[in-house]
Amino acid sequence: xxxxxxxxxxxxxxxxLAFLIAHVARMEERYxxxxxxxxxxxxxxxxxxxxxxxxxxxxSGGAFAxxxxxxxxxxxxxxxxxxxxxxxxxxx
Numbered sequence: 725x726x727x728x729x730x731x732x733x734x735x736x737x738x739x740x741l742a743f744l745i746a747h748v749a750r751m752e753e754r755y756x757x758x759x760x761x762x763x764x765x766x767x768x769x770x771x772x773x774x775x776x777x778x779x780x781x782x783x784s785g786g787a788f789a790x791x792x793x794x795x796x797x798x799x800x801x802x803x804x805x806x807x808x809x810x811x812x813x814x815x816x
Contacts, residue, residue, distance in 0.1 A: 738797070742804035749809055763806065770799040 749762050 738801050738804065741801050742808065745802070745805035746808035749805065753809075753811060763802070763809075766798075766802050766805075770795055770802055 745762065745766065752762055
């Protein structure tokens, strides 16, 4: 499969996920004025946690790079979803 096709599919999946997250968050807000539980949970999940006992420890190998890329993509999807929800925007 050509790289362009892979990239196109990934972009479509990101957009679909962002749409679904935004839709569920809007439905949540409709029934609870203090909603955005979904957005808060996803935001917390997007933070990198290495669970190292020694905060100075440096992770080795490619696992850190994969985890960092996954968290970065997760934050991008969450950001795309938040852009679709007026109340989730700063000052919204």
